[in-house]
Amino acid sequence: MRFFRFSHEPIDCAALRREMQDPACGGYAAFEGWVRNQNEGREVQRLEYEAFEPLAIKEGERILATAAERYGVQRLACVHRIGSLALGDVAVWVGASSPHRNEAFLACREVIDEVKHRLPIWKKEHYVDGDSGWVNCERCGEPAHHEHSHVEHR
Amino acid sequence: MSPSASDKNRDGASAPLYGLVLAGGRSTRMGQDKAALKYHGASQVDWAMKLVAPYVERAFLSVRSDQAHDPVRSQHEQIVDTREDLGPIAGILAAQARFPDAAWLVLACDLPFLDAATLEYLLRTRRPERLATAFRSSHDGLPEPLCAIYEPASRKPLIDHVESGKQCPRKFLIQSDVELLDEPNPRALDNVNTPQEHGDALGALGAQPAPRNGVQPAQQSGNLEITVQYFALLREQARRRDEPVSTRAQTPAELYEELRARHSFTLPASALRVAVNSEFAEWSRPLSKGDVVVFIPPVAGG
Numbered sequence: 159m160r161f162f163r164f165s166h167e168p169i170d171c172a173a174l175r176r177e178m179q180d181p182a183c184g185g186y187a188a189f190e191g192w193v194r195n196q197n198e199g200r201e202v203q204r205l206e207y208e209a210f211e212p213l214a215i216k217e218g219e220r221i222l223a224t225a226a227e228r229y230g231v232q233r234l235a236c237v238h239r240i241g242s243l244a245l246g247d248v249a250v251w252v253g254a255s256s257p258h259r260n261e262a263f264l265a266c267r268e269v270i271d272e273v274k275h276r277l278p279i280w281k282k283e284h285y286v287d288g289d290s291g292w293v294n295c296e297r298c299g300e301p302a303h304h305e306h307s308h309v310e311h312r
Numbered sequence: 313m314s315p316s317a318s319d320k321n322r323d324g325a326s327a328p329l330y331g332l333v334l335a336g337g338r339s340t341r342m343g344q345d346k347a348a349l350k351y352h353g354a355s356q357v358d359w360a361m362k363l364v365a366p367y368v369e370r371a372f373l374s375v376r377s378d379q380a381h382d383p384v385r386s387q388h389e390q391i392v393d394t395r396e397d398l399g400p401i402a403g404i405l406a407a408q409a410r411f412p413d414a415a416w417l418v419l420a421c422d423l424p425f426l427d428a429a430t431l432e433y434l435l436r437t438r439r440p441e442r443l444a445t446a447f448r449s450s451h452d453g454l455p456e457p458l459c460a461i462y463e464p465a466s467r468k469p470l471i472d473h474v475e476s477g478k479q480c481p482r483k484f485l486i487q488s489d490v491e492l493l494d495e496p497n498p499r500a501l502d503n504v505n506t507p508q509e510h511g512d513a514l515g516a517l518g519a520q521p522a523p524r525n526g527v528q529p530a531q532q533s534g535n536l537e538i539t540v541q542y543f544a545l546l547r548e549q550a551r552r553r554d555e556p557v558s559t560r561a562q563t564p565a566e567l568y569e570e571l572r573a574r575h576s577f578t579l580p581a582s583a584l585r586v587a588v589n590s591e592f593a594e595w596s597r598p599l600s601k602g603d604v605v606v607f608i609p610p611v612a613g614g
Contacts, residue, residue, distance in 0.1 A: 166492070191614050209613075210543050210606055212433055212496035212590040238613060250614050270614060278587070278606075279613030280544035292545040294610035295579065 159233045160226055162218030164211055164240050169248045178233045178255045185259035187266040191250040193243050197293070201286035205243045210278040214238075221272040229265040231256040236269055238279060324440030324463030327415040331364035331371035332407045333357065334400050334458060335385060335421045336393055341505045348384045349510060351424040351517055355384050360421045367431055368417055374403030400458060401474060401481045408467040415440065420458035422503045424513045429589070430500040434461065439491040443469060446485055450498035450554060455490065457481035459501050496590045497604050498554045499539055516602075535560055538603045540571065545609050550575040564588065565595040568607055584608055 159177075171190060178186055193205050218236060226234045233255045243249060250273065254265040273279075284290045335347040335357050342349075347357040354362070357373065364371050373388040380392055391410055393402040400420070407416055417434075419426070430447075438445040438461050446460035458481070462470075466488070473484045495501060504513050516537060541554040550571075561567035564586040571577065585608040586593050599605070 207613075208544050208547075210541070210587070210608065211494040213587050213592070213606070215437060216590065217592075274614035275611070277611060277613045278543070278608050279611055280609060281612040282544070292609065293612035295545045295583075295612075 159235070160219070160222045161235045162215055162222055163235075163237045164209060164215070165237050166240050169237050169239055169251050171248060171251055174235065174237060174251055174253055178235065178253045180232050180255050182257060183232050183255040183262075184257055185262040186253065186255040187259070187262035188254075189250075189252040189266050189270050190248050191270070193245050193247045193249055195245050197283060200283070200289075202245070202283050203286050204245065204284045205247075205249070206282040206284070207238070207240050207243065207249065208280045208282070209238070209240055211240075214277045214279060217277055218273065221269055221276065225254075225265045225268045225272075228268070229254075229256065229261040231261050231265045234265055234269065236273060238273065238277070324415045324438075324461075324465065327413055327440070327464050328369045328411075329367070329417055329461070330407070330411060330414040331361075331368035331417045331419070332374050332391065332403065333360045333364060333371065333388075333419050333421050334374045334403045335360075336374055336376045336379065336400070336403055337422070342507060342510065345382075345384065346422045346504070349422075349504075351513065356421050356424065357384055357388070360419055360423070360426075361388055363426065363428065363431065364417060364419055366428075367435055372407065374400075374407060395474075398474065398479045399481075401470070401479050401484070404462060404481065405467075405470060405474065408462070408464075408470070412467055413464055415464055416462045418458060418460055418462060420503060422505070423459060423501055424504055424517060425497070425499050425502050426459065427497060427500055430459070430495065430497055433496045433590075434459070434493065437491070437493050442491045443488045444485060445491040445493065447495045447501060448492045449501065450495050455482055455485035455492055456501050457485050458503075460485070497539070498541055499556075499604075536562075536599055536601055536603075538567075538599060538601070538605060540567070541604060541606045543606065543609070545579065546575075546577060546607055549577050559599075562598055563596050564593060564599065564605055564607075567599065567605060568595075571607075579609055583610055 195202055222234050231254045236252045238250045252266050252269045254262040256262045281293045339346040349356050352359050361371055372391045373385055375385050375390050376393050379385055391407050394406050395402045404418055440463055443466040444460055444462045446455045449456050504510050535558045537558050540557050542550045559567055561570050568581045587606040588603050
């Protein structure tokens with residue numbers, strides 16, 4: 159069982175955990191990404207996420223399929239939040255369940271890393287000082303700052 | 313995750329999926345029957361029935377009782393409205409009454425830009441545990457009720473909606489537990505209501521001269537008609553979510569330079585990726601008429 163979804167409402171991690179339960183599995187690993195109160199030295203008040211959903215869902219499903227095959231996990235899923243988020247909100251959830259713990263940890267780790275780098279999802283930070291900006295985008299117009307992880311990817 | 317037997321009957325995932333093409337409209341603004349209009353070398357009704365067929369177990373045409381025998385409609389298996397003057401919601405109710413255990417892929421018959429990719433996306437991202445799965449309009453962000461999947465569990469609330477004096481299916485979706493999706497192609501659900509829109513649609517589909525023996529008609533103006541969608545920083549700088557573009561650019565690289573000048577984008581192309589028709593693409597890929605292009609600013613998920 160695998161799924162990649164976007165959620166426009168708060169992510170219900172407890173409900174997702176139940177979907178990962180499987181009698182053939184002895185291990186379950188989950189990752190939750192949370193909204194934190196600072197980034198690159200600036201105090202963050204809230205976040206907005208936006209995605210190009212049709213492509214992100216396709217690419218997200220590819221990430222899950224690759225990791226599931228590589229590690230042989232039974233269940234693997236990811237849900238990413240869209241919209242306006244407050245400090246402490248869950249921005250992304252990844253869950254993996256497999257017969258043994260190691261594969262669950264590894265699959266979970268691979269999925270979150272790939273999701274961050276490959277999917278067309280954007281984050282706008284709103285700062286305590288009233289300013290705001292799209293993460294990784296605002297200084298791109300300046301010379302010699304083109305080191306974006308997504309550009310290196312395939 | 314172990315539904316009881318009674319839950320199981322209501323579970324959209326185990327329900328058969330049937331198709332319903334709505335052709336019961338009165339075409340008042342068009343001045344002639346929309347169902348009979350031709351776009352792809354076939355009447356709109358024949359074309360819509362053919363488009364939906366591969367994805368459903370059975371497909372039906374939704375008609376009013378006085379339309380059942382007209383030549384355009386009579387060649388298809390029909391479900392006749394049982395309530396008059398309710399609009400499209402009458403068609404959905406009649407279909408659910410006849411096959412209450414089915415989930416219904418409902419399509420209006422006046423969507424000449426609808427494509428298989430949009431239907432496939434709807435099916436792939438469908439959430440059968442919700443009452444319906446529908447697209448969010450690229451124009452106003454509200455649900456599009458007439459290219460959507462209605463699960464069996466939506467029948468009772470739909471009846472209640474009508475009983476309470478409401479007949480707008482869009483309002484029903486706004487107020488219900490439904491899954492809303494962004495359209496992979498923002499033009500796919502543009503509908504056609506007037507002779508002017510019909511003419512525009514024919515033009516956009518390149519439908520006037522029938523293609524002759526595979527010979528490409530010479531490009532009259534040299535301009536390509538495509539759609540560009542914007543996200544994040546580019547959306548803010550362009551001050552729009554999408555726009556139709558008529559361009560001489562042959563590749564996404566040339567197109568971006570043209571649009572960068574028009575909208576004063578701060579990001580250089582070297583910081584972006586590009587997608588064409590919802591897949592990552594090369595910057596040098598030739599563009600074709602009708603392509604949907606998205607420039608992807610540096611991403612920051614997670």
